[in-house]
Structures are given as C-alpha cells and as structure tokens.
C-alpha cells in the first residue's frame with residue numbers, strides 16, 4: 497500500500513514476511529542466495545529475473561532500507577553504501593568520465609572537497625566552485641565538459657541555505673546532472689527532487705541512524721542514473737552491510753518523530769543563544785534573523801537540528817568554551833540523540849588557511865551545536881554555564 501504520508505511509508509514499507517510471519521523485518525545475515533537449478537541460475541545471471549544473487553549486489557535488508565528512502569524522497573530507485581562518503585565517491589565515479597568537469601558549492605563537507613580537489617583530478621576531472629551567495633556566477637562556470645552541479649543545504653558547519661529551485665533550474669537549462677547531499681535536512685524536512693534534483697545523497701550515519709551507532713550511505717533518484725551507479729557498485733563493492741541496513745531501516749520508522757523533537761530543541765537552543773551576551777550572532781534557518789529565513793521556510797518543513805553561533809573572543813574563547821562543557825559531547829559526528837558541540841576553527845578546519853575558512857562562514861569563534869534529544873533545559877543549562885565560565 498502506498499501512502500502520501502512519509503510517516504506511514506517509513507513504517508509500513510517492509511520486505512515480504514517469511515514463513516514465520518514475523519511482525520518486524522528479520523535480519524538476513526547472508527552473503528549469497530541459492531538457485532533452484534541450472535536454468536534458474538542462468539536466468540538470474542542473465543538479468544532475466546529480479547532476485548537476490550549475492551549481497552554485494554542486493555540483500556533483503558538493504559532493499560528495504562533503499563525502498564523506504566526512495567518513497568520518502570520521491571525517488572525512482574536507489575543503492576545503499578557502507579558510508580556517506582562511499583555514496584558520494586561511487587556516485588561521481590560511476591557517472592563521470594576522465595576530462596569531465598563538476599560545478600560545486602564551496603560550502604561542502606571536508607572529505608567531499610578532498611574528493612574534488614585531490615582524488616578526482618587523478619582522472620583529470622576538475623571542479624569549479626561557487627560561493628553560496630553568488631549563484632548568479634554559476635552559468636559563467638559552465639564548460640563544454642561540465643556534467644554535474646553539486647551542493648549541500650543547509651551547509652556544514654555555517655548552516656547557510658542555498659536556493660534549490662534556482663540550482664535545479666540552472667541544471668535543467670544546461671542539461672546538467674543536479675546532485676544534492678541532503679543529510680542535514682533528511683527527506684522529512686526537505687525533498688530536493690521536488691526542486692529538480694536528479695540524485696539525492698545521504699550520509700545515513702547522521703539523523704537517519706540518529707543514535708550514533710552505524711555508518712551508512714545511500715543515493716536515490718532517477719532510474720537511469722541509478723542503474724549506472726548500481727552497475728559500478730555491484731562490481732567495485734562499496735555495499736552497505738545487511739546488519740547496518742537492518743539498523744537503519746528500523747531507525748527510519750522513528751525519523752519523523754525524532755526530527756520533530758530535534759528541531760523543537762534546536763529552535764529553543766537558538767533562541768536562548770540569541771539573547772546571550774557572550775554571543776555575537778546565531779545562525780539557525782528558522783530564526784527570523786537568519787539571512788535566508790524566507791528561503792528556508794519555503795524549502796524546509798522545519799529548521800533542522802544544527803545551530804551555529806559565534807562566541808565573543810575568537811579562537812581562544814572557542815577552546816575555553818569546549819573545555820567548560822560538562823554534559824554535552826565533544827565529538828565529530830552529528831545528528832545523534834546526544835547533543836554534540838564542535839569548534840571548527842581550532843579542530844576540523846584548523847589546517848585550512850584563514851581567508852579560505854572565512855569564505856565559507858567559518859569564523860574563528862564559530863561553534864556548531866548538533867542539538868540532540870536530551871531535555872532542552874539541560875542542553876541550555878550546559879551551554880549557559882560554559883559560556884559564562
């Protein structure tokens with residue numbers, strides 16, 4: 497049964513029951529599948545039958561997880577990967593040829609930048625970047641060999657918003673593949689396919705798992721493009737493990753209720769920070785003071801779980817703030833039940849030259865809070881005492 501409600505699809509999309517009539521999908525921890533006879537095996541390898549052959553190609557648990565994400569994103573087809581980065585890498589490796597060109601937002605996840613700057617150039621694939629407030633420069637970056645426009649929104653860690661409809665229109669006009677990394681928003685808050693995205697990538701490690709347990713990734717979108725990604729991946733082996741797929745599919749059942757509460761807590765945290773004397777500014781998409789507030793309201797259901805703010809006093813104040821945190825976690829992940837605090841300028845982005853760092857909104861005192869599901873009073877009290885000490 498298909499429902500127009502994402503909450504129902506996330507729960508009721510389920511693989512066929514076994515002879516035991518289990519209510520909740522079991523775990524298929526098997527690397528391969530058996531054939532009835534020689535003819536069944538021949539027809540299966542000739543792709544005349546849709547069936548499981550080997551878990552690098554497909555597995556009931558990964559199929560259930562992928563089908564749920566497809567329904568939630570409004571996509572035709574997908575493939576699940578061992579991590580978000582294996583989804584990003586395999587998607588580009590499957591679709592691009594040597595000498596191709598990519599146009600990307602400058603504000604993207606660090607490892608994706610490393611892929612564009614250091615790894616794809618091995619095949620002479622080059623990337624041109626646009627700043628998030630200069631979308632009108634994109635068309636001037638297009639070359640005869642340009643294949644893809646790539647972006648993330650909201651951005652990490654500065655929580656800026658990009659106009660997805662505008663990007664989609666440019667991609668369509670120039671016949672480019674439009675790819676969005678949607679892991680900050682999740683399909684519950686934002687469905688990029690509605691704005692013209694051909695492919696949507698997720699690090700399922702973030703809010704999809706939501707409990708900081710497993711790595712995973714997924715790419716969903718148009719059937720033709722996914723077929724290329726599937727053939728590449730079936731032969732090169734970046735597949736998601738059945739166990740992680742089982743965990744992630746269960747997690748999706750509660751994604752809408754979890755994300756609702758994450759956003760509720762994040763708005764409370766952002767409102768508290770905005771009124772605090774130790775803070776220069778706060779960036780949260782659903783705060784009226786956010787520079788792209790109207791755009792965020794247009795393309796997102798709620799503001800997400802990440803709040804960025806600038807502490808007064810720069811690098812040193814940021815380091816002192818991290819040291820004063822008592823309850824919350826200092827960790828590299830985000831989208832966990834546990835609130836996580838990071839100070840990019842002294843940690844994840846410390847090796848980047850200051851002028852480049854500032855171009856993507858990462859000021860010296862910028863703190864990123866991935867707001868979790870603890871009681872908001874406890875989250876706010878810990879931030880308050882750390883700001884005051």
Ligand SMILES: Cc1ncc(COP(=O)(O)O)c(C=O)c1O
Nearest residue numbers: 579580581605677679699701712
């Ligand atoms: C926006 C974004 N994309 C991709 C990734 C990579 O995901 P993974 O760590 O699952 O490989 C991350 C990880 O932090 C991320 O924040």
